[in-house]
Amino acid sequence: MRISYTELEARVRGMIKEKRFLHSEGVVSVSRMLAERFGLSPDDAAYIGIYHDAYRYSCDESTPAFCREHGIEVFPEEESEPMLLHGALAAIHFPEDAGGSVPDHFRIAVRHHTLGHKEMGPYGAILYIADYMEPGRKHLDDDDRRRILSGERLEDMIITIMDMQNAYFRREGIKSAAVSDELYGFIRSGGTL
């Protein structure tokens, strides 16, 4: 049997820095709100949200090989910046940290929360959105948050976020990951998560 949300929360608290833990709590509150709004399980969304960054400080140059050994496809951007694989590490360790098996949609959501993926599912979409806009994120103001939440569907919110993020990337001279561009194109051409 899986441990409770409260037990998982206590475990995660011991795994990450206080600031990251507070971010995770913010992700939980936005995730619960979105799950309620779209008829999904707020409890599932919270369980995923509190855990998503548990391995944020655990990646090193051995992580890509470790992920591949566990059957996870590693994208080129993750190969060159292993920190991006903290969601993949969380997906691998989720059952052992939760003390029992977790549904596939939990693992898929945490796996893809950083770069996004067209197969991340509705819980992945919720996590992606909540991770970007939780109240502790200082790069957004109230107008930005309203604009994201004005989307009628989770997919619309993701497009708004990716447009904001791509504008930022352009300013900074950062290239977006191919898997993120693929998600963007997928939604733009009518795909649903």
Ligand SMILES: [Fe+2]
């Ligand atoms: Fe993360």
Ligand SMILES: [Fe+2]
């Ligand atoms: Fe996060």
